[in-house]
Amino acid sequence: MHVQLPDGSSKEVPDNATVADVAASIGKRLAKDAIAGKVNGKIVDVYAPVPAGARIEIVTPKSADGLDTIRHSTAHLMAMAVQELFPGTQVTIGPVIENGFFYDFGTERPFADEDLRRIEEKMQEIVKRDLPIRREEWSRDEAVDLFDKLGEKFKVEIIRDIPGDQVLSIYRQGEWFDLCRGPHVPSTGRLGAFKLLSVAGAYWRGDERNAMLQRIYGTAWADQKELDEHLKRIEEARARDHRKLGKELELIYFSHFAPAMPIFLPKGTVIYNELIDFVRAFYRRDGYSEVVTPLIWDTELFKISGHYDNYRDNMFFSHIDEREYGVKPMNCPGHTQIFAMERRSYRDLPIRIADFARLHRYERSGVTHGLARVRSFAQDDAHLFVTPEQIGPEIDRELRLIKEMYDVFGFTDVRFALSTRPEKRVGTDAMWDEAEAALEKALKKNGIDYTINPGEGAFYGPKLEFQVTDAIGRPWQLATVQLDYALPERFQLSYVGADNSEHRPVMIHRAILGSLERFIGIIIEHFAGAFPLWLAPVQVAVLPVSEKFLDYGDEVGREMQRAGLRVQVDRSNEKLGAKIRTAQLEKIPFMLVVGEKEAQNRTVALRKRSGGDQGSMTIEEVVVEARRLIDSRSLTL
RNA sequence: GCCGUUGUAGCUCAGCUGGUAGAGCAGCUGAUUCGUAAUCAGCAGGUCACCGGUUCGAAUCCGGUCAACGGCUCCA
Numbered sequence: 001m002h003v004q005l006p007d008g009s010s011k012e013v014p015d016n017a018t019v020a021d022v023a024a025s026i027g028k029r030l031a032k033d034a035i036a037g038k039v040n041g042k043i044v045d046v047y048a049p050v051p052a053g054a055r056i057e058i059v060t061p062k063s064a065d066g067l068d069t070i071r072h073s074t075a076h077l078m079a080m081a082v083q084e085l086f087p088g089t090q091v092t093i094g095p096v097i098e099n100g101f102f103y104d105f106g107t108e109r110p111f112a113d114e115d116l117r118r119i120e121e122k123m124q125e126i127v128k129r130d131l132p133i134r135r136e137e138w139s140r141d142e143a144v145d146l147f148d149k150l151g152e153k154f155k156v157e158i159i160r161d162i163p164g165d166q167v168l169s170i171y172r173q174g175e176w177f178d179l180c181r182g183p184h185v186p187s188t189g190r191l192g193a194f195k196l197l198s199v200a201g202a203y204w205r206g207d208e209r210n211a212m213l214q215r216i217y218g219t220a221w222a223d224q225k226e227l228d229e230h231l232k233r234i235e236e237a238r239a240r241d242h243r244k245l246g247k248e249l250e251l252i253y254f255s256h257f258a259p260a261m262p263i264f265l266p267k268g269t270v271i272y273n274e275l276i277d278f279v280r281a282f283y284r285r286d287g288y289s290e291v292v293t294p295l296i297w298d299t300e301l302f303k304i305s306g307h308y309d310n311y312r313d314n315m316f317f318s319h320i321d322e323r324e325y326g327v328k329p330m331n332c333p334g335h336t337q338i339f340a341m342e343r344r345s346y347r348d349l350p351i352r353i354a355d356f357a358r359l360h361r362y363e364r365s366g367v368t369h370g371l372a373r374v375r376s377f378a379q380d381d382a383h384l385f386v387t388p389e390q391i392g393p394e395i396d397r398e399l400r401l402i403k404e405m406y407d408v409f410g411f412t413d414v415r416f417a418l419s420t421r422p423e424k425r426v427g428t429d430a431m432w433d434e435a436e437a438a439l440e441k442a443l444k445k446n447g448i449d450y451t452i453n454p455g456e457g458a459f460y461g462p463k464l465e466f467q468v469t470d471a472i473g474r475p476w477q478l479a480t481v482q483l484d485y486a487l488p489e490r491f492q493l494s495y496v497g498a499d500n501s502e503h504r505p506v507m508i509h510r511a512i513l514g515s516l517e518r519f520i521g522i523i524i525e526h527f528a529g530a531f532p533l534w535l536a537p538v539q540v541a542v543l544p545v546s547e548k549f550l551d552y553g554d555e556v557g558r559e560m561q562r563a564g565l566r567v568q569v570d571r572s573n574e575k576l577g578a579k580i581r582t583a584q585l586e587k588i589p590f591m592l593v594v595g596e597k598e599a600q601n602r603t604v605a606l607r608k609r610s611g612g613d614q615g616s617m618t619i620e621e622v623v624v625e626a627r628r629l630i631d632s633r634s635l636t637l
Numbered sequence: 638g639c640c641g642u643u644g645u646a647g648c649u650c651a652g653c654u655g656g657u658a659g660a661g662c663a664g665c666u667g668a669u670u671c672g673u674a675a676u677c678a679g680c681a682g683g684u685c686a687c688c689g690g691u692u693c694g695a696a697u698c699c700g701g702u703c704a705a706c707g708g709c710u711c712c713a
Binding site for chain 2: 102110111112113197198199200201202203206207208209212213214215217243247248254256259314329330359361363364365366367368369373377379458463465477480511514515518543545546547548549573574575576577578579580581582583584585591593595596597605607612613
C-alpha cells in the first residue's frame with residue numbers, strides 16, 4: 001500500500017505497516033528517533049498500524065508533538081516511580097503543561113522535598129530498565145473493575161464520567177499501568193532528560209471543597225542539553241525576580257505590620273512618580289481631568305454601587321461614630337459622585353475623570369505575591385462618561401493610547417481578550433448583550449485578534465484585557481477597558497441630550513498600566529533592574545578617583561543636579577574600581593569619573609552602565625546627551 | 638482560605654544527633670590617595686520571627702500565632 005509523507009511524496013510500505021515501519025523505510029536515523037507518529041493529523045504510538053493512503057508524519061523528540069509526548073510519558077514514569085516507592089498512593093491525572101508536566105496523587109502522607117530526589121532516582125532506574133510501553137484497549141466497565149480492585153477511587157471516578165460505550169486505553173509499562181489516551185514513547189529508555197521541580201497541594205478537580213491532592217511538578221526535554229538550558233532559564237528568571245531586585249536595589253520594602261502592602265522606598269518612589277508623570281502627559285494631551293478623592297466612603301455608597309453585595313469579601317471596613325465606612329477597592333463609585341454633582345449636558349461629554357488614588361482590596365492570605373498581587377495599590381485609573389454614540393470612538397482612542405504607551409517600554413507583543421458576563425453580576429441581560437457587542441465591535445473594527453474568556457468579566461460589565469510579553473517571554477495582564485451600563489443606572493446618572501430630555505450615560509472604566517505596583521514589578525523584571533535613563537532612580541554617579549578630587553566631584557554633582565538629573569557622588573574612601581563596581585551593581589546608567597585630568601580641564605570621563613569608558617567630555621555635553629535620552633524616553637543608553 | 642516549605646546580625650548564609658551563636662558583605666574607626674567591576678587592619682553588631690510547652694539545659698524537640706516562599710482555589 002501507499003502512504004503519503006509530509007513533503008507530499010508517497011511511499012510504498014507493506015500492508016500491515018506501523019508508524020515505526022514507515023520511519024524505518026525512510027531512514028535508520030529516523031527509525032531511531034521516532035517516538036510517536038501522526039496519522040492523518042492524529043497523534044498515535046509508533047507501533048500503531050497505518051491505513052492505506054494515510055498522511056503519515058514521524059514525530060521526533062525535538063518537535064512540539066514530540067516534546068509533549070516525552071513530557072506525558074515522563075509524567076507516567078513519575079507516577080510509576082511514586083507508586084513503587086510509596087505503595088498505596090493513588091493516581092489521578094498527569095497532564096503536560098508548558099515546559100513540563102505534573103501529576104496529582106492521592107496520599108495520606110505529603111511528599112517532602114527529599115522525596116523528590118528519591119523519586120527522581122527511581123525514575124532513572126526505570127529508564128534503565130527500558131520497559132516497553134504498550135497500549136491496551138478496555139471496555140469502560142472492565143476498566144472500572146480493574147481500577148476499583150486496586151482501590152484507585154479517583155481513576156474510577158474519572159472513568160465513570162466517560163460515556164459508557166467508549167473504548168478506553170490503558171498504557172502498560174512493566175507491572176505498572178495507567179488509564180491514558182496516549183500516545184506514549186515506545187519504551188521508558190527513551191526518557192531521561194527530566195527534573196522534578198516542586199511539590200504542591202492541589203484540589204481534586206480544582207475545586208476547593210474537594211480533597212487536597214499532592215502535585216509534583218517536573219520538567220522534561222528531548223535531551224540533557226535542552227534540560228540544562230531550561231534550568232538555566234529558570235535561574236535567570238529567578239535572578240530577575242522583582243522581589244529580589246526590589247530589595248537589592250532598595251526600591252520596595254514590606255513590613256510585617258502591613259502584609260502585602262508594598263512600601264516604596266525613595267528609589268522606588270522615583271519610578272512610581274516618573275510613571276505617573278508619564279501617564280499625566282498623555283492625560284493633558286488627550287483631555288482627561290485628574291481628581292483627588294477620599295480613600296474611605298460611607299458604606300451606603302458601596303451598597304448603591306453593588307460592591308457591598310458583590311465585592312464585600314474583598315473590602316476593608318472601618319467603624320466610627322456609629323457609621324460604617326468602606327475603604328474603596330475601586331474608584332468608580334466615587335467618580336459617579338463627581339459626575340452627579342451637577343446637571344450635565346451632552347455637550348460636556350465625554351467626561352474623562354482620572355485618579356491615581358490608592359485602592360485597598362483584601363486578598364486572602366496565600367494569594368499575594370510581591371508587587372504583582374497586593375492589598376494596597378494605585379492604578380492609572382480613569383472613568384469615561386460617554387453617550388452611547390461615543391463608545392466606539394472612545395474605545396478606539398484607548399486602543400491607540402495603549403499601543404503608544406506600551407511601545408515606550410518595548411512591550412510590542414500585545415494580546416487581547418474579551419471577558420464576558422460572570423455569574424455574580426448586576427444589570428439586565430439586555431445591558432450585557434449591548435455592552436459585550438460594543439466591545440466586540442471595537443475589536444473587530446480595529447482588526448484586532450482576540451480570545452474570549454467566558455464569565456471572566458467584572459460584576460458591572462464586560463472587560464477587554466490586554467496582555468503583554470516581557471523581555472523573557474512571560475505574559476502579564478496589564479490594561480483593562482470595561483464597559484459599564486450598570487453603575488450609571490444604579491446611581492441614576494443622567495445628562496440632558498440635544499432633545500432636551502434626560503439620558504443615561506455609559507461609563508468606561510479603563511487603566512492602561514493597570515496597577516502601578518504590578519506594572520513596576522513587571523518592568524523591574526523586564527529590564528532586569530537596569531532601567532532606561534528616564535526611569536532610573538539614580539541617573540548619574542560621580543566617581544572621584546581619590547579624596548583629592550572630592551571637591552571637584554561635588555561640583556560636578558551640583559551641576560548635574562542643577563540640570564535636573566538625579567545624581568549621587570561617591571564620597572567613599574575606595575579605589576575607582578570599587579566605586580565602579582558599586583555603581584554597576586546599583587545599575588546606575590551614567591558614571592562620571594573625575595580625577596586629575598578632569599579637574600584641570602573641567603571635564604568628566606563618562607562610563608556607561610552598558611558599555612565601558614566613553615572618554616572625556618564636558619559637563620555640558622553629558623547633560624545634553626542625558627537630556628536627549630530622557631526626553632525621548634530612550635530604551636538604550 | 639487550603640497543602641507543603643522556610644524564618645539565625647542591615648543583606649546573603651553556616652550552626653552535625655539539645656550543652657546559652659559564627660562567616661562574608663554592608664556599617665563604624667584608622668591607615669592608604671589610588672584611573673574603569675572588590676586596598677588593608679581593627680571595632681561594633683543577634684530577646685536565634687513571636688507566644689507557650691518538654692527538658693537540669695532549647696536556635697536546635699513539640700504545639701500555637703504571625704510573616705514570607707512554591708503551588709491550589711480565588712482574583713485587578
